[in-house]
Amino acid sequence: MFKSKTNGRAVITNAPAKYRFQAGDYEEVDLHFSLIDVPDDLRELAKTFRPSTPRVQRRGLIDAPKPDDVSRVMPIVSHYAKHYGVDEDLILAVIRVESNFEPAAKSPKGACGLMQLIPSTAAMMGVRDIFDPAENVEGGTQYLARLLHRFGNLEHALAAYNAGPGRVREYHGVPPFPETQKYVRLVKGYYQQYKQGRKPWRAQQTLVASTEAERASGAFDVDAGASESAPIVIKLRSGLTERADRITETDSAYIVKLGNSMHSIKKDLVEEVFLPE
Structure with a gap:
């Protein structure tokens, strides 16, 4: 089966070479x-x-x-x-x-x-x-x-x-x-x-519009810069990391602040916290 890259139309054919080699607009779908x-x-x-x-x-x-x-x-x-x-x-x-x-x-x-x-x-x-x-x-x-x-x-x-x-x-x-x-x-x-x-x-998530056109249409991006500049790094057991401007702790969780947002992370989900020197 093949699928059009432009309009998503699916094509089931007994002549796959026509779509595989001659029509660059189509991609072969190998999902069942x-x-x-x-x-x-x-x-x-x-x-x-x-x-x-x-x-x-x-x-x-x-x-x-x-x-x-x-x-x-x-x-x-x-x-x-x-x-x-x-x-x-x-x-x-x-x-x-x-x-x-x-x-x-x-x-x-x-x-x-x-x-x-x-x-x-x-x-x-x-x-x-x-x-x-x-x-x-x-x-x-x-x-x-x-x-x-x-x-x-x-x-x-x-x-x-x-x-x-x-x-x-x-x-x-x-x-x-x-x-x-x-x-x-x-x-x-x-x-x-x-x-x-x-x-x-x-x-x-801290979101910013990438362009004026995207701002007008409602499509937004992650503001990675705001996160990357935060000094505290929290390494999670899942392998992902999170950054924070400030962190405090309770008996069972860390209270994380980044910019104007604040949330908690359960301690059993955290592998290590790296504080700035």
């Missing part, structure tokens, strides 16, 4: 999907917040989601996290960046729903109602699971979710596209915070 199967209880739950009309928006919104927006989707996320063997916090981080927990979200490029599925990819998994929260989350989670298995690397899988598997293979890693590089940083940033126990409606 199963048809989705939504349990009755999740389908009934999804009906309670299935949007009536889509709403065009960009990813990377500054405002945190409301607690109710997260809690209503949690049973669906938990079910498919276990079903496909994907970390629940990772699914939540992808949803946060893709749609900010808005089931009616539709990107200017046509990606739809909570996990911003492309219609052609959704169709390969038997998704009939792309804005149905349960169908969308199952499709997105299955796609993410297949990418994690295909690449065996979190950054590469996230880059493939954003830019397509072919682009990751082409560049042997995260492609040099600003949007994709921002996307990977954002998802990893929220994933790290969720793993530390912070609720999605309290997790924050």
Whole structure:
């Protein structure tokens, strides 16, 4: 099977050479999907917040989601996290960046729903109602699971979710596209915070608009400079690191301050704290 790089159209053919060697607009897809199967209880739950009309928006919104927006989707996320063997916090981080927990979200490029599925990819998994929260989350989670298995690397899988598997293979890693590089940083940033126990409606990242056009459209980037200049380095047991301007501790947690934001990290998640000399 082949997929158009420009419009996402899927092509099943008995003449693969035509698309493999003669049409540079197509990439070969080596992922295999199963048809989705939504349990009755999740389908009934999804009906309670299935949007009536889509709403065009960009990813990377500054405002945190409301607690109710997260809690209503949690049973669906938990079910498919276990079903496909994907970390629940990772699914939540992808949803946060893709749609900010808005089931009616539709990107200017046509990606739809909570996990911003492309219609052609959704169709390969038997998704009939792309804005149905349960169908969308199952499709997105299955796609993410297949990418994690295909690449065996979190950054590469996230880059493939954003830019397509072919682009990751082409560049042997995260492609040099600003949007994709921002996307990977954002998802990893929220994933790290969720793993530390912070609720999605309290997790924050320092965000700045990269260009005036992006500022106008609502696409934002991580302000890496603000974090990199912070003097305190916190090494987590997961292998990730976090920086802070100031840190205090209680019996069970570190209280971390970076810029205008403050949060706590459970001590059992921390391997070592490096203070400035």
